[in-house]
Amino acid sequence: MTTDKTAPVVVAGAGAWGLSTALHLVNDGYTNVTVLDRASELPSRYSGAYDLNKIVRAEYEDPFYTDLALEAIREWRTPLFGPYYHHTGYVVATSDKAPAKAVQHLEKALSSVRDHASFKPFISSLDTPLKFKDVFWQFSGPSRFKGYVNRHAGYAHSSNAMKGIYRHLTTRGVRFVLGEAGRVSELVYSRNPRRCVGARTADGTTHQAALIIVCLGAYAAEIIPQVGTFAVAKCWSVAHVQLTEEECDFLRGIPVLNIRDLGFFFEPDPATRLFKICPLGAGYVNTSETSGISLPPLDVLPPPQDHIPLEDERKLRRLLRETFPWMAGRPFVDQKMCWFSDTSDSEYCVDFVPDTDQSVIVLAGDSGHGFSMSPFRKPEPVNNWELV
Ligand SMILES: Cc1cc2nc3c(=O)[nH]c(=O)nc-3n(C[C@H](O)[C@H](O)[C@H](O)COP(=O)(O)OP(=O)(O)OC[C@H]3O[C@@H](n4cnc5c(N)ncnc54)[C@H](O)[C@@H]3O)c2cc1C
Structure with missing residues (x-):
């Protein structure tokens, strides 16, 4: 990491x-x-x-991540991030038809916070329909869920948060x-020693840099193919139901x-009255037969917003019923x-x-749990990873 804080x-x-990285760089005194x-506008x-x-x-099996998340939650409740954060609590449960694996996940999640000094006072068991009904009094379906509520958690409005941090x-x-002037097409290297000296963008400009920090999420392997050997571009389904003002207020x-064997949902968004709902499952990849690397389909960008797989829709409809x-x-x-960007062990x-003579840092493998950590401290390289 360059110590000259005026270096590009x-x-x-x-x-x-990427936004989080830029924020922590400027907070740390970097001026260039x-x-x-x-994307031609942000959020991308x-x-x-x-x-x-x-x-x-x-909720993490590894206390390292639990502690990171705890610090992130602290940051979410500060004036910069607070407008986007909603400390509503988080309920983890399984349905009465849950496979053993989902129940095990629930047990592990609970054990990671139940005895943690910072979370203990905020955890309550929801092991009867009555207790569930007390938290979700709006339920009118036949649900027979069992789980717990963690009141020291919630959700953040992610697009709005990115827009706010960008501004x-x-x-x-x-x-x-x-836009095209910002789309990185390749990293440019010098020889002896091999060092990255800049990023070339689609308009042909080379942006000179003393340090490049690559935060391309699922697209990282497009620019650094070796990332594709340990982090896989994967996708999950997202759907919404349009509510009326009264329905939105009701929830x-x-x-x-x-619900570990079905999916998850959030309180509706008052601005759009959209109720977001996502199925849980292994997700889908788009692996090239020639390179063996999974990337989002680059020929249909930006990603379309008009369908999800039928099996996911069925899961979501069951959750709603x-x-x-x-x-x-x-x-x-x-x-x-x-x-x-997913890794096999969900580690970042x-x-x-x-x-690269320490001229390129890559942030990859968010593994579907990286947004919540965004307010957290600047990324510190831990140790050099080996390319296979
Ligand atoms: C369905 C779903 C649900 C999720 N739920 C949660 C959750 O509940 N909690 C949580 O913490 N996380 C969640 N995540 C994960 C979260 O979205 C990611 O961890 C986070 O977005 C990772 O940030 P990133 O900066 O690495 O990648 P991204 O946010 O994807 O950003 C990558 C950026 O790179 C840009 N880019 C791509 N290619 C190029 C290029 N060639 N040149 C220039 N720019 C480029 C893109 O425009 C984009 O802005 C979820 C993800 C999904 C898909």
Whole structure:
């Protein structure tokens, strides 16, 4: 990491982690920060966080992530991030037909917070229908869920948060280059030693840099193919139901509900009256037969917003029948496949790229839980990863 804080630093990608990286750079005194993004406006439609909302929670098997999430939740409740954060609580449960694996996930999630000093006072068991009904008094379906509520958690409006941080950064002197002029086509290297000296964009410009920080989410392997050997571009379905003002008010304040064998939903958004709902499952990849690398389909960009797979729709309709049956037959709107970067163990990768003389850092492998950490401290390289 360059110690000269006036040296040019280029952040490739202005999604959740790119914006967070730029924020922490300026907070740390860096004065020459340029952010490049292929989207012509921010928040970027290509970002996995281009969405109504994302869960902010701290249930992790690894206490390292629980502690990171705890610090992030602290930051979410500060004036910069607070306008986008909703401390509604988070309910994790399983249905009465849940497979053993989903029940095990629930047990692990609970054990990660139940005895944690910071969470213990906020955890309550929801092991009877009556207790569930007390939290979700709006339920009118036959649900037989069992789980717990964690009141020290919630969700954040992700597109709005990215827009807010983007605007904040423009007032802090960060330079943004967007659209084709911001679409990184390749990194440019010098020889002996091999060092990255800049990022070339689709308009042919080379943005010189002493350090490049690559935050391209699911698209990282397009620019650094080796990332594709340990992080896979994967997508999950997202759907919404359009509510009326009264329906939206009726559901105001509900905690995030995550039924481990079905899916999850959030309190509706008062501005758009959209109720977001997502199925849980393994997700889908788009692996090239020649390279073996999965990337979002680059020929249909930005990703379309008009369908999700039938099996996911069935899961979501079942979740609605169990909880809010009056919604279960409604059309889904803004349906989309949302892309992220997944690792086999869900660990993030924040590290120097080998053989670049510490001139390139890559942030990859958000594994579907990276947005909530965005307010967290600057990325510190942990150790050099090996390319296979
Ligand atoms: C359905 C779904 C649900 C999720 N739910 C949660 C959740 O509840 N909680 C949570 O914490 N996280 C959640 N996530 C994960 C979260 O969205 C990601 O962790 C986060 O967006 C990762 O940030 P990123 O900056 O690495 O990538 P992104 O946010 O995807 O940003 C990548 C950026 O790179 C830009 N880009 C791509 N290619 C180029 C190029 N060649 N040149 C320039 N710019 C380029 C894109 O325009 C984009 O702005 C979810 C993700 C999905 C898909």
